[in-house]
Amino acid sequence: MDKILIFDTTLRDGEQVPGCKLNTEEKIELALQLEELGVDVIEAGFPISSPGDFSSVEKISKAITKATVCALSRAVQKDIETAAHALKYAKRPRIHTGIGTSDFHIKSKFNSTREEILKRAEQCVKWARNFTDDVEFYAEDAGRTDNEYLAKVIEAVIKVGATTVNIPDTTGYCLPHQYGEKIAYLKNNVSNIDKAVISCHCHNDLGLATANSISGAINGARQIECTINGLGERAGNTSLEEVVMIIKQHKALGFFTGIDATKLNPMSRLVSDTMRMPVQPNKAIVGSNAFSHSSGIHQDGFLKDTLTYEIISPEEVGADSSKIVLTARSGRSALAYRFQKLGYEFYRNDVDVLYERFLKIADHKKVVEDEDLCEIASSYQKAEGLMQKA
Ligand code: KIV
Numbered sequence: 001m002d003k004i005l006i007f008d009t010t011l012r013d014g015e016q017v018p019g020c021k022l023n024t025e026e027k028i029e030l031a032l033q034l035e036e037l038g039v040d041v042i043e044a045g046f047p048i049s050s051p052g053d054f055s056s057v058e059k060i061s062k063a064i065t066k067a068t069v070c071a072l073s074r075a076v077q078k079d080i081e082t083a084a085h086a087l088k089y090a091k092r093p094r095i096h097t098g099i100g101t102s103d104f105h106i107k108s109k110f111n112s113t114r115e116e117i118l119k120r121a122e123q124c125v126k127w128a129r130n131f132t133d134d135v136e137f138y139a140e141d142a143g144r145t146d147n148e149y150l151a152k153v154i155e156a157v158i159k160v161g162a163t164t165v166n167i168p169d170t171t172g173y174c175l176p177h178q179y180g181e182k183i184a185y186l187k188n189n190v191s192n193i194d195k196a197v198i199s200c201h202c203h204n205d206l207g208l209a210t211a212n213s214i215s216g217a218i219n220g221a222r223q224i225e226c227t228i229n230g231l232g233e234r235a236g237n238t239s240l241e242e243v244v245m246i247i248k249q250h251k252a253l254g255f256f257t258g259i260d261a262t263k264l265n266p267m268s269r270l271v272s273d274t275m276r277m278p279v280q281p282n283k284a285i286v287g288s289n290a291f292s293h294s295s296g297i298h299q300d301g302f303l304k305d306t307l308t309y310e311i312i313s314p315e316e317v318g319a320d321s322s323k324i325v326l327t328a329r330s331g332r333s334a335l336a337y338r339f340q341k342l343g344y345e346f347y348r349n350d351v352d353v354l355y356e357r358f359l360k361i362a363d364h365k366k367v368v369e370d371e372d373l374c375e376i377a378s379s380y381q382k383a384e385g386l387m388q389k390a
């Protein structure tokens, strides 16, 4: 089994989301919880961006004892020096530096040439290596970078000391097989690739970030950059909880992570509350509906054997127990189950009558609650002269 390193960028790429800005205390609290969760690398911020972010990276560096603490910089000497300065108390400091390598970036952003960008890429790694021997290079927009040129850049930065090479699909453009082929191309065409860890950093513009990251790992990447709840620029980044549970569910992939999955839901709630960013209800693993069953067919199967409709148990990911939600699409078995949970004992004939009454309410309400059920049940018991619930 190969370990996939989990690089969490909730505090950097995640925090770039409008409205998700955190103060230093909040960042430290989240960093400590991320360490407890078991992430290998915490990208704590972008120190040159503001005095507040510098201070957050510095304080996180002091507080974190096990994980690597990483700071972002552009391929600019001052950025790198500032990142190194902010990391000075880190037990395991990493400088993450890099530059755009796609022709879009080279021409439109830098008004430069491939040759010039290659030199700047080498230079930024050399600067960073003056401060730490843990240097990660990112080839921004690698997803849309010509593979031959990308391989040249990656070979050059490894030669001057990059120990991790990040291949971001910055715009979330790639299809999973294309992203996987890109990683395989680097594995096969960069002569010194065995001297560095390949990292996936995928954005979710087409909803493919998680699939692309897994495809990257299948093809040789051994680090995945991700965020809690998939937060990040625009449509977000690869979601940490999805990657971890895919690896856990599909043992045949031959991977494992150091993440304690039972902490995934508490961590998701903490990030959502602290960043004031709700999680979509149907979000995999951590959404409020991830373990809710509402249609009659599903409820009937689930009540007979949970495995019919759940591939993960909620306990495994620290979620509340599975829920049977009663709606107009629910069936008799779910209704009988809920009456039983509420302490009512009814025969099948009773449930048939009660089901008709339930449907009348359900057609008007989105979800039928316990109070509605108690009302139906006790008026039925009264009318039929049945024993009332105590
Ligand atoms: O998406 C991206 O390319 C990035 C880099 C700065 C790593 O976030």
Ligand code: ZN
Pocket: 013, 168, 170, 201, 203, 233
């Ligand atoms: Zn990014």
